[in-house]
Amino acid sequence: MAVTINDVALKAGVSKSTISCYLNGRFESMSLETRERIAAVIAEMEFRPNALARSLKQKRTHTIAAIVANILNPFSTSVIRGAEDCCKQAGMNLILCNADDDPAKEKEYVEMLLSKQVDGLIINTTGFNNHYIKDVSIHTPVVLIDRKVPEIQCDTVAVNSSAGSHLAVDHLRKLGHQNITMFTLPYKGISPREERVEGFRKALSLHGLSFHLDALIETEAAEDVLVSHLDRLMKQVGRPSAIFGANNLMTMAVIKAAKQLRLVIPDDIAVIGFDDWEWAPLMEPPVTVVAQPTYAMGEKAAATLLKRIKSGRLNKKPVLIVYEPELVPRKSCGEGGR
Amino acid sequence: MAVTINDVALKAGVSKSTISCYLNGRFESMSLETRERIAAVIAEMEFRPNALARSLKQKRTHTIAAIVANILNPFSTSVIRGAEDCCKQAGMNLILCNADDDPAKEKEYVEMLLSKQVDGLIINTTGFNNHYIKDVSIHTPVVLIDRKVPEIQCDTVAVNSSAGSHLAVDHLRKLGHQNITMFTLPYKGISPREERVEGFRKALSLHGLSFHLDALIETEAAEDVLVSHLDRLMKQVGRPSAIFGANNLMTMAVIKAAKQLRLVIPDDIAVIGFDDWEWAPLMEPPVTVVAQPTYAMGEKAAATLLKRIKSGRLNKKPVLIVYEPELVPRKSCGEGGR
DNA sequence: CTGAAAGCGCTAACAG
DNA sequence: CTGTTAGCGCTTTCAG
Numbered sequence: 216m217a218v219t220i221n222d223v224a225l226k227a228g229v230s231k232s233t234i235s236c237y238l239n240g241r242f243e244s245m246s247l248e249t250r251e252r253i254a255a256v257i258a259e260m261e262f263r264p265n266a267l268a269r270s271l272k273q274k275r276t277h278t279i280a281a282i283v284a285n286i287l288n289p290f291s292t293s294v295i296r297g298a299e300d301c302c303k304q305a306g307m308n309l310i311l312c313n314a315d316d317d318p319a320k321e322k323e324y325v326e327m328l329l330s331k332q333v334d335g336l337i338i339n340t341t342g343f344n345n346h347y348i349k350d351v352s353i354h355t356p357v358v359l360i361d362r363k364v365p366e367i368q369c370d371t372v373a374v375n376s377s378a379g380s381h382l383a384v385d386h387l388r389k390l391g392h393q394n395i396t397m398f399t400l401p402y403k404g405i406s407p408r409e410e411r412v413e414g415f416r417k418a419l420s421l422h423g424l425s426f427h428l429d430a431l432i433e434t435e436a437a438e439d440v441l442v443s444h445l446d447r448l449m450k451q452v453g454r455p456s457a458i459f460g461a462n463n464l465m466t467m468a469v470i471k472a473a474k475q476l477r478l479v480i481p482d483d484i485a486v487i488g489f490d491d492w493e494w495a496p497l498m499e500p501p502v503t504v505v506a507q508p509t510y511a512m513g514e515k516a517a518a519t520l521l522k523r524i525k526s527g528r529l530n531k532k533p534v535l536i537v538y539e540p541e542l543v544p545r546k547s548c549g550e551g552g553r
Numbered sequence: 554m555a556v557t558i559n560d561v562a563l564k565a566g567v568s569k570s571t572i573s574c575y576l577n578g579r580f581e582s583m584s585l586e587t588r589e590r591i592a593a594v595i596a597e598m599e600f601r602p603n604a605l606a607r608s609l610k611q612k613r614t615h616t617i618a619a620i621v622a623n624i625l626n627p628f629s630t631s632v633i634r635g636a637e638d639c640c641k642q643a644g645m646n647l648i649l650c651n652a653d654d655d656p657a658k659e660k661e662y663v664e665m666l667l668s669k670q671v672d673g674l675i676i677n678t679t680g681f682n683n684h685y686i687k688d689v690s691i692h693t694p695v696v697l698i699d700r701k702v703p704e705i706q707c708d709t710v711a712v713n714s715s716a717g718s719h720l721a722v723d724h725l726r727k728l729g730h731q732n733i734t735m736f737t738l739p740y741k742g743i744s745p746r747e748e749r750v751e752g753f754r755k756a757l758s759l760h761g762l763s764f765h766l767d768a769l770i771e772t773e774a775a776e777d778v779l780v781s782h783l784d785r786l787m788k789q790v791g792r793p794s795a796i797f798g799a800n801n802l803m804t805m806a807v808i809k810a811a812k813q814l815r816l817v818i819p820d821d822i823a824v825i826g827f828d829d830w831e832w833a834p835l836m837e838p839p840v841t842v843v844a845q846p847t848y849a850m851g852e853k854a855a856a857t858l859l860k861r862i863k864s865g866r867l868n869k870k871p872v873l874i875v876y877e878p879e880l881v882p883r884k885s886c887g888e889g890g891r
Numbered sequence: 892c893t894g895a896a897a898g899c900g901c902t903a904a905c906a907g
Numbered sequence: 908c909t910g911t912t913a914g915c916g917c918t919t920t921c922a923g
Contacts, residue, residue, distance in 0.1 A: 217692075217916095219915095219916055219917085220916065220917060220918095221916080221917095229893070229894085230893065230894045230895075231894085231895095231916090231917080231918090232893075232894060232895080232918080232919075232920095233892090233893060233894075234917095235917065235918055235919080236893090236918095238917090238918095239918080243892090244892050244893080245892065245893085246892070249892085249893090261688075263664070263667055263668055264668060264916085264917075265609070265668065265670065265915085265916050265917070266665075266668035266669045266670070267605045267608050267609045267614075267669065267670055267915085267916080267917090268609055268899090268915070268916035268917040268918090269916080269917055269918075270605050270899095270917090271603070271605040271606050271609055271899050271900065271901090271915090271916085271917075271918095272898080272899050272916085272917050272918045272919085273899090273917085273918070274899075276605075278665075278669075280648075286630050286633060286634070286649075287627075287630050287631070287634065287831075289625075292624050292625050292630065293625070295624060295651065296624070296625065296651070296653070299651060299653070303658075308665050309650075310618075310648040310649065310650060311624075311648065311649035311650065311651070312647075312648060312649065313633065313634070313637060313649070315634070315637070320641070326601070327604075327616075327646050329601055330601055330602060330603065330604035331604045331605065331616075332603065332604070332605055350599075354555075467831070467832055467835060470835050471834070471835055474834075474835070493625070493805070494805055494832055494836070496809070496812075497805060497808050497809055497812070497836055498832070498835055498836050498837060499836060499837025499838075500837075555900095557899095557900055557901085558900065558901060558902095559900080559901095567909070567910085568909060568910045568911080569900095569901080569902090569910085569911095570902080570903080570909070570910065570911080570912095571908090571909060571910080572901095573901065573902055573903080574902095574909090576901090576902095577902080581908095582908050582909080583908065583909085584908070587908085587909085602900085602901075603899090603900050603901070604901095605899090605900080605901090606899070606900035606901040606902085606915085607900080607901055607902075608901090608915095609899095609900085609901075609902095609915050609916065609917090610900085610901050610902045610903085610914080610915050611901085611902070611903095611915085612915075
């Protein structure tokens, strides 16, 4: 049996409440002698207060949770690092869960975390629990990150995805590319993907380029599937000279497929990606990308959530924080000249 | 105020205990009619049982936690995926924490998780809380992953690191490399690193190669530091023809440094790494590595922990599970011929 | 400055 | 088949 506040009180020769005061830093009404004795007993008995009991009574857990859509995505881990640093600084605990791109898992995790009474939730949603999360956000502080869901009235941290697509297309055009194909994961209902696609369409049009049938390929990011798409594309007469990967997983998969087809980047085909990641500069050629400030976004999401929790004003109008993406030119679009 | 079991009981016209039975699946002693009525009321009121109260009483949380040393390391995320799948299948919850390579953070997280009464812990330890974790493991099921700590008597899932080093050296020798330098992070007190270094030393000796002063560089994995190390090494008369990176972070950093110095891999210098990662094949040249079965290790760690929890036999002799690493030859050691 | 008592939401005997 | 009761370990008035 674990040692409880009772055991400590007994051994220290005081009452439970005195121990409780001690635990909660209310030393004013306590002799220094008592205080020191309690400290000694706690250390000696290795007493660790039961957070379940404490939280049950206090109705706060001092814990927030972040649910990421896919922990294998470097985007997620970087966001997490930012959120973590913010929580630590604020004396809050952060626990992490991975939805693994599975809406059912996402929902289960939200359920579990709520039943554990977390004080708030940062969700990088899969995008398929909107109605449910909307319900949740009415009673519990929620901050959405990366993916906006208009029907959910809650604080959101996102990136200007449309601007990112413009950045990519502008860059490609500057380097002389006329025929650009964008590869995206299924984008319906997932705001950043939709905005990236829409931004791409608009950017093409601004540059007088047509958004023809093969300008957008919606596909899973599996290597074999991409190989066949790319192969087909490259055999056409009006074949693309550049590929735009809508996120880092897709970009990596495109590069894998290109290698498999023995296409040389950027000579045979240029590649630009949305999302930066640590080893993008290590690839050969280093991959040109449109980067998002992931760490800052994570930090901001946590800060926003903590503020919301502290204020207790769940019904106050939600804020939308939008970060601007940035072009990171490297070598994969033929930047050095051909 | 959240809805409680009392509210549900009242509305359903039964007692708390009946609701409790319902929640815990004890339907035997309950009319079908009652059962359905309760279900309806719960759905209607959106009742979500308070896990704090439940766990406080039951003394089990049905939750285990995994603390990884560094979530930015692909090794960690892959291990997590394995652990997750295992937990899900067993109906247990998994929560994640990131020690961020900081022993103080690691300790804080363990403290927090214990106070939250998690049923068990998977720890990829930073290696600097041994005494503390040993204490913890006496009362709480703990499984160590990746890093063994002999003084802690608990289940451990690791890889045969020494064999991995042999694999690397053998491969390099087969390709004609005579002068190999290993780059490692500070390895004292971190078992896999120590074993990799020791295995490397032994392998060199087996091949009649000397373990001279510059055969092992112990350093942080920061690009600028590596640049200066590598630069110095390459200017020597007996300069290395191959570099062995002791983990993936180090290998990536070595490659970064090599690029910066405009060294061509493998012509100027071959590179082999310990740890595989998803985009290793995407680099140019694709990086040859010694891979560990990370997903399987995560799965095994979780399974072992759950078994230990179920058995309740904390004092039963700990098991040590060792996986064998595997050589994944690609192109960074001059595999195709020079 | 310290202690007694009530109760957070739930479970688990045990009666009925 | 259902209800009563006594806690789980802690916090929090409110007396003394």
